[in-house]
Amino acid sequence: MMNGDVRVPRAVRFSRYGGPEVLEVVQVPRPSPGPGQVLVKVIVAPVNPGEIGIREGVFADLWPAAFPEGQGNDLAGQVVEVGQDVMGFAPGDEVVGYAPRRAQADYVVHDAATLARKPPVLCWEEAAPLSAVGVTAWAGVEAVLPRPGETVVVSAAAGGVGVLAAQLARLRGATVVGTVGPHNLDFARSLGITPVLHGPGLAERLRAAAPNGVDAFIDTFGAGNVQAAIDLGVPPRRINTIADGAAVRRYGVRSQAQEDAFSPELVERLAALVGERRLSVPIHAVYPLERVRDAYVELARRHTRGKIVLSLVLSPDDGPQAG
Ligand SMILES: NC(=O)c1ccc[n+]([C@@H]2O[C@H](COP(=O)([O-])OP(=O)(O)OC[C@H]3O[C@@H](n4cnc5c(N)ncnc54)[C@H](OP(=O)(O)O)[C@@H]3O)[C@@H](O)[C@H]2O)c1
Incomplete structure (x- = not known):
């Protein structure tokens, strides 16, 4: 219109x-x-x-x-x-x-x-x-380089950055576990994401959802997610957060975000994925x-x-x- x-x-x-x-x-x-x-x-x-x-x-x-x-x-x-x-x-x-x-x-x-x-x-x-969120999600995924067959956790997997990061990690061939609230369990499943409830006790629930271990962790919310990733044994170089500066300083995890990845060519690449209906916004x-x-x-x-x-x-x- x-x-x-x-x-x-x-x-x-x-x-x-x-x-x-x-x-x-x-x-x-x-x-x-x-x-x-x-x-x-x-x-x-x-x-x-x-x-x-x-x-x-x-x-x-x-x-x-x-x-x-x-x-x-x-x-x-x-x-x-x-x-x-x-x-x-x-x-x-x-x-x-x-x-x-x-x-x-x-x-x-x-x-x-x-x-x-x-x-x-x-x-x-x-x-x-x-x-904005498209490029940020791309930056977070590329920071941890998910490989086919690996298991990647994305926190706030229904949110602006998280829902795109989860789909981009899947496009790289990874199994994606996403943290969501109870109202988003079915929504996550509809995108091929294995949902796990966020909140207290997260590390235990992630262990149960990924019995063979978590290879990489993309945090888009903060609030203890990086700590949960460390507790699960994910190496700091395979953890990226855009919402927890203190955890970056403490653990040396990665913090790739919009400003590290933006280019008009990348935006057009993401737009092409949306146009092909391989990425949903x-x-x-x-x-x-x-x-x-x-x-x-x-x-x-x-x-x-x-x-x-x-x-x-x-x-x-x-x-x-x-x-
Ligand atoms: N530096 C950069 O380039 C850059 C760019 C964009 C964003 N950011 C930052 O990235 C963060 C995410 O941005 P966004 O736009 O994705 O945010 P958003 O869309 O507002 O995030 C909403 C999501 O957060 C989830 N959530 C709520 N409480 C939670 C909790 N306790 N634990 C885990 N998840 C919870 C919600 O899940 P449910 O509804 O399922 O409960 C919802 O899906 C923000 O801090 C933002 O400032 C940085």
Whole structure:
């Protein structure tokens, strides 16, 4: 669904650190692409847990906000203008991008060199998350290099990163055990993942689910998962976490993430897997941009199955739509 050119462009902004109530959808000028840049009309922009930390000021020492701060990272949309010296993109092209702290806006200026092409067969919702959780999942899997016949555990295997990491590990020929809540047992099985409940006593349940041992562990949640992997005897070089910096320092486990793997070619490779229906991007809910606060409230519950995304083309009067 496209609503054409936007007369009064909108963007998500916040002007102080705080809860979802600090988020505003404001009117902004339409930006212009400079040399080597394109202007993207954003159709879908996902929400990610890391953005909550930035907005709450948790990472203010490391990544301070510049108020009024924008929000969002990953996006899918259509090229509407190209700047000087841009080769290979033209208005109308469907693209997947990564625009840190500014993706949740009608228009985003994006470097042409880091923009990926979106295959038309992909819907906007399943394409948009590929440059963030898609690349992060790929990085985690490649960090531990699962081999055919090995058993790999993925924590939070129904979540944004976890559900993709689990499928990518399976595509490498591994048997995947995924940790989930009780409501996701059947969902995990539907993707060929052996489900194990997360929470206290995890190491024991994993031992029972993988009696021949666990070869590698991809942690996408923190909360003691790396400790469980160590307790199971997984070598630190075959453990990757994107959510437990203390465990990285303590055990020397790996921490490969989005920034270590991103390239437009990788995004296009992941998009091809989705297009071939070998990789599924479950969509938990689609919120109109105006309901950005509600989207983050739901995300913060940390029981998202796949992704929650914002639609820039849904009417503000539309409620969230189940994916
Ligand atoms: N550095 C990077 O490049 C990068 C990129 C993306 C994400 N990240 C980080 O990676 C982490 C995961 O992101 P995400 O987008 O995948 O998160 P998410 O989608 O919000 O994760 C939700 C999942 O967490 C599971 N979960 C809830 N409580 C749990 C528990 N106690 N133990 C294990 N799993 C539990 C839920 O499972 P059930 O509903 O089945 O209970 C749900 O499937 C975040 O910390 C995020 O900041 C880092």
